[in-house]
Each structure stands twice: as structure tokens, then as C-alpha cells.
Amino acid sequence: METLLVFLLVQLSVSEGRPYDPAPGIWHDKSEARNLDCSRMSQQRAHELHPGEIPAPLARLANQESEALVCTRRIMRNGERPERDELILDSLRESVGEIAEVASALGPGKLTWHVDAFYPQPEVAAKISVAARTELAEQGRRVSDKVPVLAAGDIVVLGRMAPKDAYPLACKRYFAQRALGENDAFLGIMLIDERETQLHAGLCLNGEWRWLR
Amino acid sequence: MRPALLALTLALVSSSSWAEVAPEIAEAQRAQMEKLRAEVAGQIQLQAYDLLDELVYGWTRQPVFELETPVVLADVTVPVGFGSGLAALIENHFAELVVKNPRTRLTLAHCPQCTAVVVHSGAKGTIVSRGVDQPEALATAGALSGARHAIFLDFEAEGSALVLRARITSLEPALPIIHAKTLTTSTSSPALLRSGDQLKSAAEARKEYLDALQGRGPVSVPVRVAVRSYAQSPTAGPIAAMPFIWLQAGAEVALTQARAWTGTFSVGVTWMPQLHTGFMGQARISRLLTGSVASLTQPDLYVFLGGSVISIHGQGARVFRSEVLNLEDVLSDIPSLLVEPHATFAAFPIGLELRVGNRIAASVFLESAPALDNAPSIGTHLNLLNILKFHTVGAEVSFAF
Amino acid sequence: MTRRAVKFGRRVRDAGWVLLCGALLSGCVTTTVYQPLSALQRPAIVDPQLANFEGMRLLVRCVPGDYIEASDADLLCRKVGSLFRNQGARVETDVPRNGRSSRNLQEGTPPDLVVNLSSRLLHKESSGPLWALTVLTLTIVPAYTEYSVAQDVTIRDSSGFLLASDSLKARFIEYFGAGVWGVNWVLDAVVRPPEEEITGDAAAKDFSRDFYAQLSQLAFNARVRADVLRSFEPRPQSGSNPRQTGAVP
Structure with a gap:
């Protein structure tokens, strides 16, 4: 013993x-x-x-x-949040910082920036858009908390389309319906494929949609 | 030698290794997860308070508004996965900070409609949203209580950092953000609860923390009460050693700033009426086990090794002597009974000590006294390969001054 | 039983003892512990058992260096190639030697993704006196060697545009000693659930699972990013149709 x-x-x-x-x-x-x-x-x-x-x-x-x-x-242990949400939130500062930097470079001048995020979970989408707005505002951009909205009919049609067509068309509709004007820039941040763990972004300026990343 | 990484990388590409990972959280784990989440909420509450302190401190130094301005605390969002209880605590702390720091030039205004869902019908149709998202509707309803600005506080757990994003929005139709600030615990000072009415900058808080760390003087005076219990030899007769109670005092020196190593020298005394009086000198060295730096807030566990010289005088010392008197000895050598017996021997303790705040400690130890190998009345509590015999078990309670 | 048979039996027994001692002093007394340092412990969403790269051409390039020799890099490339082949990709591998690639991107059909892998040793630690003590105590006192390594991954398109990159860092501690192996073996057998076991090839399995999962996820992210930056125009050779989800405005 x-x-x-x-x-x-x-x-x-x-x-x-x-x-x-x-x-x-x-x-x-x-x-x-x-x-x-x-x-x-x-x-x-x-x-x-x-x-x-x-x-x-x-x-x-x-x-x-x-x-x-x-x-x-890590504050949130593995398994406490859905895996994709955890990955997106884990790198939020970094990814939103990169997106805001690229967007700022492409949208100079005295634009008013509007930001929205398209993510399956609304609470995560809200976190993404808040992070992007705060980042742009800290960079000295004029940022609005207002999110442009489309008519219900537009949303129904866009909801049936693939992202590659839906975002450019939505951008055109925002401009056509005067939800966005010539001095407005709309930054959309989204997830394209359910299997990926990164955020993409596109910029809507004067009714023209441009993918940023 | 093959690189470790490569050797492991080549282990398999089989798909079976993925099959072992169960993505679903078993029902049995959910309760555990909830408990863990409550624990984490308690931890991040302090971090969230710290970030709020830093935010409000910044506003006292560089106020957002030139004049005192009423604002509505429109929304407090907590990390995804946490409940509204944490939001309520944060809201209360923020309100307390704003009230106690008038130099922020902010006055909190009451606006229950701001966070409620409101329905507004206009020329463009019917819109259902939060009140703060429709300032024109709130203004029409006269619900803003004079406030024209709304504060939004958003907390998120990003990896090991808690991030606070604060923004102030002007409540006009375009909802422009007039102020935004991001703060994160990864760049702020170590979490310190600063008093609400005496906020400090992150740099000041860090200095205070360093002062607290360095302010732990290198020398302290421990006072110990120890009990030593000697093993009874199985062959011993009616004579057995009773537990000895010692009072020790001395000086302890931290050998490193981190208090990972400490050295102690102490002297002790024991006394039992009509039985014994004893004296002891002891030196010991302790090594911190729980981390590389002694904690200011958590208990620390040390392992110690030492050397003692123990001298016992009186009838109680007979148990430590190598000869046991029997009746014949007593009758043949009565004069020797009139001489007070004494025993002096060396002992080597090894033990564990748990300290709290470097002020109170409790320890248990085993002590080996090679000289007692020849004492017929003393046995061993633990005999390691017949090389190392521990004759004593003991416990101590210490107070450091 | 003849004397010769007895002698033979004794020799077999002796050989058995020698083999047992040899095993104790070599392979089975080594216990490797794997600890993911950064990125490797992240969860991965993409399932490497599905055809995530159907119809895509991938070039996997394993760059030898101070830490990985060319022959080992070749082996690594083949394994990683199998990983992507299992997910439906057509894979070519390339191990540059003397700084020169064996595959010219200008020739033939350009790959859709170029996966570059290179390894670095970040830290190595081993105590000489402890090894001496281990030998003197017949491995009852264990010795250890600690490595921290980084596997740098960059994924580009055929034009060289960077689509994704990461540095997967891991730490390995190799304990050498029958004692530490025995303690862990007992704990594995009695206390630890299967996913927490340490002895055997647990470290290799865990690292492989993390490494291949992260590699698959990175490549998939790169693939979607390439699609987005191409404004979803179809790839020249591929006929694959990525599954597209997510909310739209």
C-alpha cells in the first residue's frame, strides 16, 4: 500500500x-x-x-x-449557444471592423449610413447590425438607427429569390420606393450558406448593389 | 525525429472520428448547463459593471452634451443566451452611476412607451415597432418627457472578452447616432469594482491593482496553534503519548514577489500541568501549488517541507525515550525517578496548507522524527518502504499579521 | 518433456520479458497530451462527410520548411488530399522542393481553390536533468517534452486572391514514463468517459478531428466567399449548385 x-x-x-x-x-x-x-x-x-x-x-x-x-x-463555454451563432459572435468585432472599413472606403462623402443584418436568428442579427452601426459611427460616419423597409409585397417576392438576385433587387426597390435617397448608403450584412461561419456584406448606393466580401 | 504535429496529423482521415462528437446536448446535461450559465452570469455581471464604470467615467471627462440633457435609457441588451435578469441589474447600475456623476451632464428621463411596442398608422401604412424606432409617434403622444435622446447599451460575449457597445441616438425622424463607443474587457483594466461616486480611469484602476499586488509586504508574522498526535507502537505497554498542543510564532518571508515560495522560521511552546513543558524551533519552506502567483481573492494551496528541533521536559517526555521503565527498574533505581526526564529530537514535517487572503490558514502535515525509531512507545502512522517513517500527524490553524 | 523443450520454453519466456521491458521503455510508456491553443477548438459547422466541394478542383500545397521535411510534407498533402476527395473535390497535391513548385498554375485547367499549408514550431521545452532522473528511476519519475506548433493555412483562388487564412495552433506534451502512463491508463479505464481518455491514440484522434474539421470549414468558407466575390457567376468548369439559405431583405 x-x-x-x-x-x-x-x-x-x-x-x-x-x-x-x-x-x-x-x-x-x-x-x-x-x-x-x-x-x-x-x-x-x-x-x-x-x-x-x-x-x-x-x-x-x-x-x-x-x-x-x-x-x-471563454465567457460562453462550448455548447452553451448554437455553434454557428457562437462562431459569428466570437469574431464579431473583427468581421464587422473589416466590413465597415471596406464599406467606408467605397462610400465616401457625406452619406447617411443605414445598416441591417440578415441572419436566421433575429437576436444575433440585431447584434450584428448594432456592432456595424457602432463601428461606422466610431469611424466618424453619419449613421442612422433607422432601417429602410420595403412594402410587404416586395418582401414576399424577395423571400422566394436566391440571395444573388434578392439583394440587388432589394437595393433597387429601396431606391425606387424612396426608402433610400441619393445621400443614403445601405450596408447589408448577411449569411449566404447555412454551412459557413463567416459574414458577407454588400453595399447599396443609388440603387446599385455591390458585394463587398 | 518526426515533428509531433505531422505525426499526429497523419493519424487518420477516417470519418469515424467525427462520428464520436455528439452535437446534441443530452437532456442530462441541460441542468448542468443552466447551473453553469448562472455561474457565468455572476462572473460577467462584474465585468459588465466595470465596463459601465469606464463608459460613465469617460463621459464625466468628455461629456457628450454641453448642457444638462435628459435622455431615455432605451434598451439594454445582454449577451445572446442570457436572460433579462442580467439586463435589469445592468440597468440599475447604469442609473446609479448617472445619478452619482452629474458631470456626465445626463439626466435619465422616464419613458415606458419608448421600449414598448407601439402601433402607428400613417400615410405610408401601419407600422408596428418599438417606441424609440418611431420618435414621431412618441412625440405626437407626448411620451418623451422632454427627452430628445436615447441611450442604447449592448453587451456581447465575444470569445473571452465582454464587449460593450454604447450609442446615443437623437430622437428625430432620421434617428441619427450622435455618439458611439465600444469598450471591451480585453483592453480595459482588470475587473475591479470601483465605487460609483468615485470613478477611476482604467489606468488608475490598474495602478491601484498593481499597488494592491505589490503592497503585500514581504514579511509577515504568523501565529499558529498546532496539534501533534504521535502514533502508538503496537508493542507499547500502557504508556502512550497524548496529543501535544503547540503555540508557535515567528516570521515568514516571501522569497519571490509572487509569493510562490515562502520561508518561515518560528519558535513554539507547549505546556501541560504536571506532565510536560516543551520548546521548539522550526524552519520551513512552502511552495504555492495553485498557480504561479498567490491570489488576492481566491484561497491558495501550498505544500511545505521543514525541519524542527523539539525538546520536551517532564514526565510526558518518557514516551520519547529509548528505554521503558518496568517495575524492576523502578524498584532498583528509585533516585533516577526523582530526576525530571527530558527528550530532544529532530523532526521533519511535510504538509499542505490552505491560505485565505494570506491572513488565515489551515494545514495538515505528517512529521518524521528519525530519533523516535528507537522509542518503544512510539509507532508510525505511515511507513514508506522502511526508509521514511512518519511518526506524527498534525493540524494547524494560523493567523498572519 | 525433454530438456531441450524446457530450455526452449525458458528462452521464449525470457524473450517475452525482454519484449515487455522494451515496450515499457519505448512506445507504450509515452503518453501524449494534446491541447488546442487557438482556432483548433472552435466548432465547425460543415460536415466533412458530405460532398461539400462537389465538382471543384483543389490544389493542396504543403510547404516543407525547418519543421517539416519534404517527404513528410508529401505525406501530409496526400492525407489532406484524401480529406477533400472524400468531400467530392478533384484534388492535386504539390510539395515545392528547393522553393520551386512542381505544379505550374499557368498550365492546364486552373484550380478553383489553392490550399497552402505550412508548419512552424513555436516552442519546444524539455528538461535534461529530468530525463536523467527518469533513466535513473526506470521511468518511475516521468520526463516530458513539450511542443507548441502552428499550422498556417491560406486559401486563395487561382488568381492568387486571398479568400481565407488562419493559424491553427496546438500544444503537445509527451510524457515519458511507465508511471504516468499507468496512472492515466487506470483513470481512463475506471474514471474517464471515452471522449475524455488520454492514453492510446486519443491525442492523434482529437488533433486529427480538429485539424480536418477546421480545414474543411476554412475551405468551405473560402468557396462561398469566392462565389460571392464572383457575384455568384458560375465557375468555368463546375456545375455545382451551392445550397443557399439565410434571410433576405
């Missing part, structure tokens, strides 16, 4: 007696490790970012570059 105890103590202390190591093992299971986002960086940088968790490199080891593995736990 004692021999076995010694054996286990040796294993715990030497090999996996590192409870703060996030790798799966005795202390952490695999699913827990998958809820972490980790990156390697110098210990000095890691200490600056997380002074309460990572000690400063020792002065006597100043010549040696020591590294730290910094892991942060």
Missing part, C-alpha cells in the same frame, strides 16, 4: 503536479481545456498583461528569454 502511495505521489508531484497547467490531465479534463484561448508570449509581456497571475521574470535570468503560456477562459 505504501509503495503504491509513493508511486502515486511521485507521479503527481513530478509529471502532472502542475495544477495551473491548462493541458488536459489529472487536474483538467479535455472539455475544460477546449474552453480556453491560449497564446504564447514573453514572460515580461505576460506579466504586464496579467500582473496578478504571472510573476515578473527573475532579474538573474534577464538574459534568457522566458516564455509564458497565457490562457483565458
Whole structure:
């Protein structure tokens, strides 16, 4: 019995007696490790970012570059939200930032920007459009919270069309119905295929639709 | 040597590996998930408060409006997957911050119709929407209470960061956004609850946090109450050691700023009327197990190893001696009974210590005293391969000053 | 039983012991733990068992470097090629040697997507004294070697336009020791559910599943992005019709 105890103590202390190591093992299971986002960086940088968790490199080891593995736990664990929603929301800042940058470059001048998102889940669609409006407004664009709407008949017809035809036609209808004017730009952000995990965008200017990404 | 990545990559391209992943969440997991979600809500509430503090602090420094302006808190949205309870808490905290910080030049106005669904019929048809999306309808109904602006607060969990997107919209037909701000926990200070009426900038909060970390002095004075229980030898007669209660005090030095290693030197005393008086000197070194830096808020677990010299005087010391007196000894050598017995020996403790806030600690330990191998009255609690014998188990409660 | 038969039996037994010891000191005493660092742990929506790239031509290029030799890159390319072939694509592979590609994009039918794979070693850590202690204690005290690696993926169209890119990072810890293997084997047998097991080829299976899933998802995203940027005009050779969903205005 004692021999076995010694054996286990040796294993715990030497090999996996590192409870703060996030790798799966005795202390952490695999699913827990998958809820972490980790990156390697110098210990000095890691200490600056997380002074309460990572000690400063020792002065006597100043010549040696020591590294730290910094892991942060994701707020929403795997499985808490539908997978595609989680992926879209996870990269929302990045994707919306890219879209707003491209759109701003293509729609210069004193335009009033309107934004809407087309995504199967309304609450996620609202998050996407809010993020894009905020991003454009922070870039100094004139942004409206108002979303242009089409007549019910138009929506019924457009709903039956494939995206490649629906968005350009919707853009024409917005302009024709004066929901958008010459000084208005409409940025549409959407999902095209149910199997993808990225957002696409198109810009409607003067009744002309242009795919951005 | 083949690269690890490649060796693993080549393991299989079989489709069976995907079959193992069950996309459906089993019913049995749902309850667990709900519990987890409640736990996460508690964690992100603090982060959300922190972001609101930073937002309002920014407005006190650079107000959006030149004059005091009534605004409607039109909408608070929480991360997808969370309920309205969190939104209510955020709303309350935001209102408290605005009230306590008049330098924002914002006054919250009451407008229940703004968030309600309203139906407006006009020349373009009948529109059903939230009140704030139809300002002309609200104005007609006189529901705006003088407010001409609406604040929207949107929180979203994006990976490991909580993101706050705040915008202020002018309640005129075109609904222009006149102010927008994005804040994220990944760039803000570590979560600190700042008092609502004394907001700090992120930089100030970080400095305060660093001061708190560095303010933990390198030296502290621990006072311990310990109980040591000696194993009874199976061959021992009627004499057995009773538990010894020790009072120890000393100095502890953090060997690193992170308090990952600490060293302690202490002296102790034990006394039992008519039985024994004892003294002890002990040095020990402790290593933090739960992380690389001692936490300000969470309990820390240390493992320690030490060395002690223990000296016991009085009748109680007889159990530690190598000879056991029998009746013949007593009768033949009565004068020796008049001399007070004493025993001095070295002991080496190893144990675990749980500390809270570096102020209160509880520990358990095993102690090996090689000199007691020859004491017939003392047995072993744990014998490792006949090489290392632990004669004592003990527990301590410590207070650090 | 003759003396010769007894001697033969003893030799077989001895050989068995030698083989057992050899096994303990080599393969089976290694326990590899896989930890996804970034991107690999993301969920993937696309099902790699379906024909996601029906009728498409893909060029998979595996770039050898300091971390991956040409022969290993060739093997990697073949495996990744199989992954996309299983999803209905026509796949060619290319392993550039001495900086020169074996496939000229100007010749023949251009591929719809060019998938570039290159690997980097981010970090390696191993303790010499610990290895010595492991040998002295007959692997009761385990040693370990830790690797952090990145698999960079870029997907372009035939004109070189970047459609998708990502860096899939993983960490592997190879524990060497009969003890750590034994502890984990017992935990796998008694405590851990199958999806949480660590010993055996669990690390290889987990990494492969993540790697191929992310690769498939990236390629599918690239495919849809290429369609969008082409304004949904049909590809010259392909007759595939992507499934289109999502709300419309």
C-alpha cells in the first residue's frame, strides 16, 4: 500500500503536479481545456498583461528569454449557444471592423449610413447590425438607427429569390420606393450558406448593389 | 525525429472520428448547463459593471452634451443566451452611476412607451415597432418627457472578452447616432469594482491593482496553534503519548514577489500541568501549488517541507525515550525517578496548507522524527518502504499579521 | 518433456520479458497530451462527410520548411488530399522542393481553390536533468517534452486572391514514463468517459478531428466567399449548385 502511495505521489508531484497547467490531465479534463484561448508570449509581456497571475521574470535570468503560456477562459463555454451563432459572435468585432472599413472606403462623402443584418436568428442579427452601426459611427460616419423597409409585397417576392438576385433587387426597390435617397448608403450584412461561419456584406448606393466580401 | 504535429496529423482521415462528437446536448446535461450559465452570469455581471464604470467615467471627462440633457435609457441588451435578469441589474447600475456623476451632464428621463411596442398608422401604412424606432409617434403622444435622446447599451460575449457597445441616438425622424463607443474587457483594466461616486480611469484602476499586488509586504508574522498526535507502537505497554498542543510564532518571508515560495522560521511552546513543558524551533519552506502567483481573492494551496528541533521536559517526555521503565527498574533505581526526564529530537514535517487572503490558514502535515525509531512507545502512522517513517500527524490553524 | 523443450520454453519466456521491458521503455510508456491553443477548438459547422466541394478542383500545397521535411510534407498533402476527395473535390497535391513548385498554375485547367499549408514550431521545452532522473528511476519519475506548433493555412483562388487564412495552433506534451502512463491508463479505464481518455491514440484522434474539421470549414468558407466575390457567376468548369439559405431583405 505504501509503495503504491509513493508511486502515486511521485507521479503527481513530478509529471502532472502542475495544477495551473491548462493541458488536459489529472487536474483538467479535455472539455475544460477546449474552453480556453491560449497564446504564447514573453514572460515580461505576460506579466504586464496579467500582473496578478504571472510573476515578473527573475532579474538573474534577464538574459534568457522566458516564455509564458497565457490562457483565458471563454465567457460562453462550448455548447452553451448554437455553434454557428457562437462562431459569428466570437469574431464579431473583427468581421464587422473589416466590413465597415471596406464599406467606408467605397462610400465616401457625406452619406447617411443605414445598416441591417440578415441572419436566421433575429437576436444575433440585431447584434450584428448594432456592432456595424457602432463601428461606422466610431469611424466618424453619419449613421442612422433607422432601417429602410420595403412594402410587404416586395418582401414576399424577395423571400422566394436566391440571395444573388434578392439583394440587388432589394437595393433597387429601396431606391425606387424612396426608402433610400441619393445621400443614403445601405450596408447589408448577411449569411449566404447555412454551412459557413463567416459574414458577407454588400453595399447599396443609388440603387446599385455591390458585394463587398 | 518526426515533428509531433505531422505525426499526429497523419493519424487518420477516417470519418469515424467525427462520428464520436455528439452535437446534441443530452437532456442530462441541460441542468448542468443552466447551473453553469448562472455561474457565468455572476462572473460577467462584474465585468459588465466595470465596463459601465469606464463608459460613465469617460463621459464625466468628455461629456457628450454641453448642457444638462435628459435622455431615455432605451434598451439594454445582454449577451445572446442570457436572460433579462442580467439586463435589469445592468440597468440599475447604469442609473446609479448617472445619478452619482452629474458631470456626465445626463439626466435619465422616464419613458415606458419608448421600449414598448407601439402601433402607428400613417400615410405610408401601419407600422408596428418599438417606441424609440418611431420618435414621431412618441412625440405626437407626448411620451418623451422632454427627452430628445436615447441611450442604447449592448453587451456581447465575444470569445473571452465582454464587449460593450454604447450609442446615443437623437430622437428625430432620421434617428441619427450622435455618439458611439465600444469598450471591451480585453483592453480595459482588470475587473475591479470601483465605487460609483468615485470613478477611476482604467489606468488608475490598474495602478491601484498593481499597488494592491505589490503592497503585500514581504514579511509577515504568523501565529499558529498546532496539534501533534504521535502514533502508538503496537508493542507499547500502557504508556502512550497524548496529543501535544503547540503555540508557535515567528516570521515568514516571501522569497519571490509572487509569493510562490515562502520561508518561515518560528519558535513554539507547549505546556501541560504536571506532565510536560516543551520548546521548539522550526524552519520551513512552502511552495504555492495553485498557480504561479498567490491570489488576492481566491484561497491558495501550498505544500511545505521543514525541519524542527523539539525538546520536551517532564514526565510526558518518557514516551520519547529509548528505554521503558518496568517495575524492576523502578524498584532498583528509585533516585533516577526523582530526576525530571527530558527528550530532544529532530523532526521533519511535510504538509499542505490552505491560505485565505494570506491572513488565515489551515494545514495538515505528517512529521518524521528519525530519533523516535528507537522509542518503544512510539509507532508510525505511515511507513514508506522502511526508509521514511512518519511518526506524527498534525493540524494547524494560523493567523498572519 | 525433454530438456531441450524446457530450455526452449525458458528462452521464449525470457524473450517475452525482454519484449515487455522494451515496450515499457519505448512506445507504450509515452503518453501524449494534446491541447488546442487557438482556432483548433472552435466548432465547425460543415460536415466533412458530405460532398461539400462537389465538382471543384483543389490544389493542396504543403510547404516543407525547418519543421517539416519534404517527404513528410508529401505525406501530409496526400492525407489532406484524401480529406477533400472524400468531400467530392478533384484534388492535386504539390510539395515545392528547393522553393520551386512542381505544379505550374499557368498550365492546364486552373484550380478553383489553392490550399497552402505550412508548419512552424513555436516552442519546444524539455528538461535534461529530468530525463536523467527518469533513466535513473526506470521511468518511475516521468520526463516530458513539450511542443507548441502552428499550422498556417491560406486559401486563395487561382488568381492568387486571398479568400481565407488562419493559424491553427496546438500544444503537445509527451510524457515519458511507465508511471504516468499507468496512472492515466487506470483513470481512463475506471474514471474517464471515452471522449475524455488520454492514453492510446486519443491525442492523434482529437488533433486529427480538429485539424480536418477546421480545414474543411476554412475551405468551405473560402468557396462561398469566392462565389460571392464572383457575384455568384458560375465557375468555368463546375456545375455545382451551392445550397443557399439565410434571410433576405
